[in-house]
Amino acid sequence: MSDAEAKVVSKSIRIVLDKPIPGKVIADAIIKVLTHLGQNLNYKGKIIGHIKAIAEAGEDYIQISLTNLPDVNIKASLAWEEKTYTTFSLIINIIVFGYEKSRLEKLLEEAIQLTPLFCNFTCRE
Amino acid sequence: MNILLFGGFLGSGKTSVILQLAKYLVENREETVAIIENEIGETGIDDKLIAQQGLKVQGVFAGCVCCQITGELLTAINEIHSDISPDWLIIETTGLAVPSKVVDLLMNYCKCFDSLKTLVSVDASRWLELKEVAEPLVVSQLQAANVILVNKIDLVDEQTVKELEQEFGQLNDNAGIIIMNAAKDIAPEKLRELVML
Numbered sequence: 001m002s003d004a005e006a007k008v009v010s011k012s013i014r015i016v017l018d019k020p021i022p023g024k025v026i027a028d029a030i031i032k033v034l035t036h037l038g039q040n041l042n043y044k045g046k047i048i049g050h051i052k053a054i055a056e057a058g059e060d061y062i063q064i065s066l067t068n069l070p071d072v073n074i075k076a077s078l079a080w081e082e083k084t085y086t087t088f089s090l091i092i093n094i095i096v097f098g099y100e101k102s103r104l105e106k107l108l109e110e111a112i113q114l115t116p117l118f119c120n121f122t123c124r125e
Numbered sequence: 126m127n128i129l130l131f132g133g134f135l136g137s138g139k140t141s142v143i144l145q146l147a148k149y150l151v152e153n154r155e156e157t158v159a160i161i162e163n164e165i166g167e168t169g170i171d172d173k174l175i176a177q178q179g180l181k182v183q184g185v186f187a188g189c190v191c192c193q194i195t196g197e198l199l200t201a202i203n204e205i206h207s208d209i210s211p212d213w214l215i216i217e218t219t220g221l222a223v224p225s226k227v228v229d230l231l232m233n234y235c236k237c238f239d240s241l242k243t244l245v246s247v248d249a250s251r252w253l254e255l256k257e258v259a260e261p262l263v264v265s266q267l268q269a270a271n272v273i274l275v276n277k278i279d280l281v282d283e284q285t286v287k288e289l290e291q292e293f294g295q296l297n298d299n300a301g302i303i304i305m306n307a308a309k310d311i312a313p314e315k316l317r318e319l320v321m322l
Contacts, residue, residue: 006135006221010166046254050136050220054170056177063174067136068250068280073308075141075174091173093166095135095220097258 006049009094009104015118020084026055027062027074027081029117033092034066036111041096041104045069049096057088090118126206127322128214128238130227132266133246134255135220138276140171141307142246142319143215147180149316156212159183159205163190163198165219181209189219191226198227199234206237213320214238221262224269240322245270245300246307249289250280267293270300272319279306 030053037051045068052065060083062076094104112118129146131139143160150156160182162172172184183201188194198216205214218227224243231241245266248255255263267273273293278286290302303318305311 008166010168012168043258044254046251047136048251048255048258052170054173056173059177061173061177063170065136067248077177091168091170093164093168093170095165 006095006097007099007101007104009101009108010091011108011112012089012091013118014087014089016087017085020086021117022084023060023062023080023082026085026088026117027064027076029115030055030062030064030090031072032115033111033118034064034072035070036114037094037107038066038069040107041094041099042069043098047096048098049094051092051094051096053090053092055088055090057085060085126211126214126238127240127320128216128231128242129320130224130231130241130243131215131217131246132222132224132227132243132269133220133274134248134259134263134266136251137220137246137248138274138307139217139220139246140174142244142274142276142305142311143217144175144178144180145307145311146316146319147175147215148178149313150213150320151180153313157209158213158215159209159211160215160217161185161198161201161205162217163194163219163222165189165221171217181211189222191218191222191224191230195230198230202231202235203237223262223265225265228269242271242320242322243269244272244274244319246274246276247289247293248277249275249286250277252289264296267300268297270297272301272303273297274307275302275304276307278304279308
């Protein structure tokens with residue numbers, strides 16, 4: 001590991017879709033982003049820090065966190081996976097030891113670009 | 126107003142414990158609870174999760190309350206005390222905080238609480254790796270605890286749990302140790318133990 005201190009990167013966006021998307025699909029997309037980050041930011045399979053995201057649409061929400069590859073931890077409102085959404089806010093926080101902040105930022109952008117749901121529709125920060 | 130200060134490394138399960146504890150205090154004991162969430166990023170995530178559960182939460186962001194934004198923490202505590210005066214104020218620090226510095230801050234500069242208890246959670250499944258990378262921080266967190274919560278025990282075997290209990294007992298022989306899996310329901314008797322003064 002190249003850097004002994006924790007670095008913090010946050011991204012906060014609002015996603016507006018052109019058709020309703022099921023909450024489960026959004027959840028899977030978030031897991032894909034977190035997994036990409038985790039695969040590149042782990043130490044012996046563990047995240048020395050945490051990688052977290054929360055998507056909110058009114059009273060509905062899903063929070064997903066990653067500390068141990070490959071499993072994510074999910075907390076969600078009861079309705080999230082059954083409903084569909086045309087817009088939601090998304091916050092991703094990465095706090096990890098041992099990597100430069102620029103690396104975290106680059107990986108986060110890369111992860112978002114690799115996830116069609118988060119880059120084929122209008123994103124506003 | 127009694128203060129419960131939650132410390133422990135990032136992703137150790139602090140918020141998961143707090144959500145269950147707050148629900149227990151409100152529903153089982155009919156006591157009032159307010160929560161201060163400190164997150165080091167500019168935007169919080171855990172405060173939103175807590176607010177979605179219908180709990181009163183105030184966020185303190187963009188820094189760590191143990192060293193960077195101490196004034197903001199004191200202001201938040203005083204505001205909560207004067208506006209709500211809850212039975213319990215739960216403070217969740219960032220995972221990078223040294224709880225003993227927050228304790229010193231409160232003991233020296235805050236006069237509005239009746240008791241202060243420090244609970245520190247530890248992720249049993251990452252302890253070895255965390256020690257390899259950030260030993261001074263994680264050890265200092267444990268040493269500040271009145272109670273150590275050994276969490277995520279479902280991810281390790283019984284022998285590992287026993288070894289961790291022994292190691293933590295040596296690091297802090299004054300702290301109580303409670304083992305748990307906060308991803309599932311925590312038994313009411315354990316929640317009761319967390320708030321025993």
